[in-house]
Amino acid sequence: MTRPTRAGRLQAVTAAVTLCAGALAAGAPAAGAAPAARCTTPRLTGGWYGDNRARLQQLIDQYGTCNPYRPARTKPVAVFDWDNTVVKNDVGDATMYWLLRGGKIRRPASGDWSATSRYLTPAAVRALAGACDTLARPGAPLPTGTAAGAACADEVLAVYGTAATRAGAPAFAGADHRTVEPAYAWLAQLTHGWRPAEVRAFAAAARAENLAAPVGATQRVGSTTATAWVRYYDQQRDLIHGLRQAGFDVWITSASPQPVVEVWAEGVGISADHVIGIRNTTTPGGRFTPHLRGCGSVKDGADTMITYIDGKRCWINQEVFGVRGAAAEKVQPAARRQVFAAGDSDTDVSFLRDATALRLVLNRNKNELMCRAYDNSDGKWIVNPMFIEPKKQKSAPYPCATTGYVDHDGTPGPVRRADTSVVPDQTDSVY
Template sequence: MTTPTPPALPRLDDDARWEPPVRARLDAFLAACARELAVAPGRDDAPFAVFDWDHTLFHGDIGDALFVHMVKNDGFFRPLTWQDTSPFLTHEAVDALAGFTPRDSARLPGPGGSGLAREMVSIYLHHRTSGGAAAFSGFNPETTHPSYAWCASLLAGHTPSQVADLTHEVMVHLFDRPAGATGELAGLHGWADWARQAIPMINLANRLEAAGVPVWIVSASPQHVVETCARHVGLDPVRVIGVRSRLANDGRLLSRLETCGGHDGVIPYDLGKRCWIQRIICGRTDPCLERSDDRTRARLWFAAGDSDGDLAFLQDASRLRLVIAHRDNRAVRMATGNEDGRWLVNPPFYGA
């Protein structure tokens, strides 16, 4: 009797942009996952992996790009008051925005709206009005990035399908731009105006799923934006946690955002990502910001991110953690130090 040939173990595609020791460690991890889960499928403590989106699976920041695109193309609906768009806008920011807001246009910035465009982009990118006043206050920097929350709130009035269409427009624009291109609007300039898929990271996500480890994307960009991005690269949009807007009865987005853990203003950012992972993926009704519970940590086998806003869930991963060294930060330094032997660090996959 012929012994059946065991299925091939998942391995990463050949790509010279992986650091050789990193690739070897990931291939060994994939093989170990496949072997372990083949023996015990459907286990109660089923593992999962978490990836950040911006600068991890995607070379760029889709939330930033969407915000600028909406400002350039009069894409935002005019709010009744600017205070409705964020509880963290300062009086100076509200006054600066209101001073340029047209009364006869349902869309913003509206005709001749360069002044409002400048204020909106300055507040979003720099957290200051064009006059230099602080634009946000009163937020917890460990659970909220006020610009990211503001972008999601400003999508109020759109349907999820409209947000998906807008996201496609933005992605087409970014992919058509040459690497290194920068943007300019209303006298402001210098932000990245290009993006690419991080193909090796998408390949890693697919190989993890082939090994039996479901992949979740947890991002501080808007929910329906990241769902669209996930679908574009072949990942399951059902397993996306982004900044979630509440919905009106007619299905349109409201300016009010969902929160987590009984705390106001907790979006999937830094400690907020930990909270949302416990709540949505693990079904905890009492998620904790300060520390993940043992069961969640045991199930979170792998995590990948690039920034300090990812550090909490990176630290919670029990088996392996990958940091993309997009810039020098605490996450990169912790991965480089590798005190417990479970950290990996790789340069960004430019050219992907």
């Protein structure tokens, strides 16, 4: 047998190394190494309307990890509203009811109820003072869970729930109707004086009660009967799990207080650093003040830009994509926007419109949102009935061409597409 020359042996070794490197580059395991786990695209379970599950699965298949990612490819972002989108009923409401029953709302430290919201009307300030101020010293918790405090609980609940006093006077005025909802903001502002961990503990207690209560349960708050149950939607929990498993960066945005949504989001595997709720400013000692964090061009304490309609866009741009200053209030280039969004209300319209690939709407008969979803001008909207106690079909068409849109000053007008054309009235067809 002819022995190979030294040069020949060197060429053989070089060829072997080249072949091995090529195999590794192609994904072949090195000798002795365990085979790499095969990437499996998650499959969604049932319970969806029409072809919605197929559309959502297509989104996962197209953008998920198994597609696969290019080196250093940015994760696709998915953003969900919370109340009545991921859960049935409102966790902010559930927390308000618990705070009132437990006597955890403090009288304003200044003694002046206008300190709790710049939007409270003089009529509301007088009504709250008359019903509550004799019950506690300034800064102390009000005994709203007792018989003596029932009238105070009723007044707070009327202002929060109906935006009017018990006597029927408007409770709020002067807000930008597309960046702040004063009643939603007021719940966060009424946690003043407590530390974030304490508010999380209150929310956890309310969560336990509402999940344990049977569907349809009610409770007494003051002299008022209120909803007493909340449920996670199994389909949304499954969707969030599937998106995360497929490599999506999943966020929650909500117009409920930040600590409250943090507690509830744990139930679908979303950590606090991926929750964007209404955020209070804090004192040097770490207690919540009645003022709120700002976004975009809005400074902390101005209380004019919460996670509400255009405010949700700002907060998502700022917290998820790192856009700073006034630019955060604007629509961003497609590469700096979420590929998927889910919501149920007009408060979600702006961040849903920003989603580049697919937008899921749960039908709660909200005018502007349903006008845009049914118009579906770019083919990226899908509508699903509520998974628990779905709404009946809306008998009249949505007034898209006349009053479906509410402007910054509260003036109603037509819903317009991006090209300014008017959306025609839409018939409710998914219910």
